Amino acid sequence: MRQPTADRANVVQFDNVAVRYGRGPEILQDISFSLPAGSFHFLTGTSGAGKSTLLRLMYLGQRPARGRAALFGRDITTLRHYELPALRRRIGVVFQDFRLLDHLSALDNVALPLRVSGTRESDIRKFVPDLLTWVGLAEHLHARPPTLSGGQKQRVAIARAVIARPELLLADEPTGNVDDQIAMRLMYLFEELNKLGTTVVIATHNENLVSRLPHPQLHLEDGRLRTD
Amino acid sequence: MFARHSDLPLKNDASSRFVPMLVAPMVFLCAVALAGIFILHGLIGRWDRDVAGTLTVEIAAAPGEAQESAERTRASVEQAEQILNAFPGVTNAHALSQDQLVALLAPWLGNPDLLKELPLPALIDVTTNPDHPPDLSLLSEKLARAIPGASLDDHRVWLSRLISLSRSIEWLAIGIVLLITCVTSATVFFATRTGMSIHHEVIEVLHLIGAPDDYIARQFADRAFVLGLKGGVLGFAATVPVMAGIALSARHLQGGFLAELSVPLSGWAVIVLLPPLAALLAMITARLTVHRTLARLP
Numbered sequence: 034m035r036q037p038t039a040d041r042a043n044v045v046q047f048d049n050v051a052v053r054y055g056r057g058p059e060i061l062q063d064i065s066f067s068l069p070a071g072s073f074h075f076l077t078g079t080s081g082a083g084k085s086t087l088l089r090l091m092y093l094g095q096r097p098a099r100g101r102a103a104l105f106g107r108d109i110t111t112l113r114h115y116e117l118p119a120l121r122r123r124i125g126v127v128f129q130d131f132r133l134l135d136h137l138s139a140l141d142n143v144a145l146p147l148r149v150s151g152t153r154e155s156d157i158r159k160f161v162p163d164l165l166t167w168v169g170l171a172e173h174l175h176a177r178p179p180t181l182s183g184g185q186k187q188r189v190a191i192a193r194a195v196i197a198r199p200e201l202l203l204a205d206e207p208t209g210n211v212d213d214q215i216a217m218r219l220m221y222l223f224e225e226l227n228k229l230g231t232t233v234v235i236a237t238h239n240e241n242l243v244s245r246l247p248h249p250q251l252h253l254e255d256g257r258l259r260t261d
Numbered sequence: 262m263f264a265r266h267s268d269l270p271l272k273n274d275a276s277s278r279f280v281p282m283l284v285a286p287m288v289f290l291c292a293v294a295l296a297g298i299f300i301l302h303g304l305i306g307r308w309d310r311d312v313a314g315t316l317t318v319e320i321a322a323a324p325g326e327a328q329e330s331a332e333r334t335r336a337s338v339e340q341a342e343q344i345l346n347a348f349p350g351v352t353n354a355h356a357l358s359q360d361q362l363v364a365l366l367a368p369w370l371g372n373p374d375l376l377k378e379l380p381l382p383a384l385i386d387v388t389t390n391p392d393h394p395p396d397l398s399l400l401s402e403k404l405a406r407a408i409p410g411a412s413l414d415d416h417r418v419w420l421s422r423l424i425s426l427s428r429s430i431e432w433l434a435i436g437i438v439l440l441i442t443c444v445t446s447a448t449v450f451f452a453t454r455t456g457m458s459i460h461h462e463v464i465e466v467l468h469l470i471g472a473p474d475d476y477i478a479r480q481f482a483d484r485a486f487v488l489g490l491k492g493g494v495l496g497f498a499a500t501v502p503v504m505a506g507i508a509l510s511a512r513h514l515q516g517g518f519l520a521e522l523s524v525p526l527s528g529w530a531v532i533v534l535l536p537p538l539a540a541l542l543a544m545i546t547a548r549l550t551v552h553r554t555l556a557r558l559p
Contacts, residue, residue: 094469096559114556115474122471132466136270145268149472193470 043067043103044201044232045091050100052086059098060086061256068234070200073227075243076236078253084236085129087253088203091234092126093117105200122150125199125231127207131190133178139165139189140174146197164192168222169215183210191219195226202226202233208242220246268467269460269477271484276455280448280485280543284492285499287445288539292500292532294434294441296507299528301427301434308423312416316387316397318345318354321410322380330380337408338383344407345387350395353388445539449489449546453481457554468558478551482544489543493536500532 045068052061061083068074078084089095090102093109102109104120112120125146133142143165144157165174168188178186187210194202202223208216220235220242227233234251237243243250252259271277318341323333338356345354357365362381389395397415404411457464467477508523524532 092469094559118471118473120471121469124471126469132462132469134268134463134466137268141268145467146470148268149467149470149476 042070044070044072044105045234046103047090047097048101050090050097050102052083052090052095053098059256061090061253064100064258066251066258068201068232070232071227071230073224073233073248074235075246075248075250076234076253077238077243077250080238082253083256084253085205087251087258088126088205088234088236091201092124092203093121118149122146122197123200125194125197125202127187127190127194127202127204129205129209129236131178131186133186133189133193135178138175138177139170139181139192142178142189143192143196145193150197152197161192161196164196165189168192168219184212184215187211188215188219191222195222198226198229199231202231203236204234205236206238207235208237208239213241216242217245267480267483268472269456269463269480271456271460271480274456274459274484276452276459277484277488280452280488281492281495283448284445284489284539284543285495287441287448288493288496288535289499289503291438291441292497292535293503294437295532295535296500296504296524296528298431298434298438299524299531301431303525305424305427308420312420314389314391314394315416316389317414317416318385318387318404319412319414320383320385320408321412322382323410334380334383337411338385341385341404341408341411344403345385345400348395348400348403350390350393351387351400352390354385357384357386442542445542446546449485449543450550452488453485453547453550454554456481456484457551464555465558468555474552474555475548477555478548481551482548485547486540486544490536490540492543493539496539497533497536 045066047064047066050061050064051059053059064087076084076087086095090097091104093104096102096110105123107116107120109120134145137145140161143161147157147160162171162174165171168191170185170188170192173181173185176185178189181189187207191204191207194204204223207223208219211219216239223233223235224246320334320337320341323330323337325333342354342356345351359381362384366381397413401413404413464477504524511523
């Protein structure tokens with residue numbers, strides 16, 4: 034049996050990975066690709082092509098039905114349950130539906146990744162307002178998500194994903210609810226993080242955005258991957 | 262600027278509000294059962310101490326006319342006293358007077374004057390040396406041979422039956438305490454599972470951003486501790502007047518061997534620990550429940 038290439042230079046390494054729900058058909062088939070550390074990729078494909086499922090595999094929200102998958106050189110198919118949280122904390126995720134906690138303020142939502150990793154409250158109080166101000170939410174630090182617009186929620190979600198300086202950033206349609214100007218500003222944020230060494234994968238069907246930024250694409254069609 | 266963080270909104274959780282209302286009666290029942298255990302334990306110990314080192318010899322009234330019967334019975338008693346006082350292990354033997362016998366029987370048979378005319382058996386109160394007790398079978402045989410109608414009662418037979426009954430009740434009470442512990446634990450288990458269902462979206466987010474299972478479990482456990490303590494204090498508060506009422510009622514009882522029905526201080530020391538123990542049980546149950554449930558997530 035072929036072992037996954039545990040190349041430490043590759044943040045993500047998938048070999049013939051497949052995903053299926055229950056006994057249903059395979060949603061993703063024979064997915065093989067690698068993402069070198071510090072790379073920036075767009076994940077494209079039509080709606081229903083499997084972009085969110087592939088991201089879910091990468092943020093450890095699901096395990097493959099077959100194939101071998103490695104993150105940061107660790108084979109995720111054999112990882113023990115207690116080993117997962119530490120690996121997840123190295124990944125930042127912007128969910129398509131934001132998944133903000135409605136009972137917490139924008140500040141507390143963004144502070145979550147720092148709190149779960151045991152960061153000191155004094156540091157949290159310093160970094161979180163700065164980042165929220167940078168994404169244009171200085172006036173909404175204490176606002177709860179239900180009172181924010183779609184674009185504002187999205188920026189809170191992005192701030193939460195990047196606050197802990199993840200090594201791998203996965204974003205599912207991160208610019209779907211913002212205008213072009215904000216979208217470009219957020220993309221520049223992702224690029225800045227990428228320059229600092231974060232590996233970035235942006236799932237999007239915004240062709241305008243993809244064409245304006247010179248990054249390679251992972252293209253999904255009917256559950257199969259085509260790379261540039 | 263930041264709210265004191267509890268990532269899960271458990272405080273306003275409807276499912277957890279009923280936990281104190283269920284824990285309170287559990288703690289109350291547990292406290293009553295424990296009080297019963299302590300009271301019974303004390304009674305058994307006291308009965309055992311009271312009868313240890315004592316015997317009773319009964320001499321049946323001799324047949325014949327009243328005068329003759331009384332004289333022959335008195336002679337038998339004197340002979341029995343001599344045998345008893347000479348027997349190794351007996352420290353003292355003395356017969357109860359006619360007045361003492363009548364006083365003992367009066368509550369059941371009434372009219373003391375009438376009792377004096379009845380051919381009553383004689384009773385000899387015997388004190389034995391607890392360190393070197395007499396050979397009871399030999400003593401019984403010797404008495405029966407010398408005095409027809411003499412019988413020896415060392416109280417052990419009825420006492421052992423009473424103690425055996427009390428011990429069974431004690432074990433039953435211990436069983437009730439264990440059952441209450443299980444029911445309380447099950448209550449917290451289902452409340453925690455319900456809470457996890459209500460907040461599954463929040464839990465999933467925390468899980469996916471890398472919160473260790475214990476980070477989530479701790480928040481449920483802290484809440485369960487508070488709710489358990491609240492219920493425990495309520496249950497304990499209900500116990501105190503009930504126990505005081507039982508102790509007060511017992512004082513009015515005439516039966517000497519049931520007079521002390523109050524919980525000893527050592528018992529209260531255990532019962533007062535029930536609220537924090539209930540809180541601890543709730544906390545541990547909640548924590549284990551969350552861990553067990555989260556272990557099933559991918």
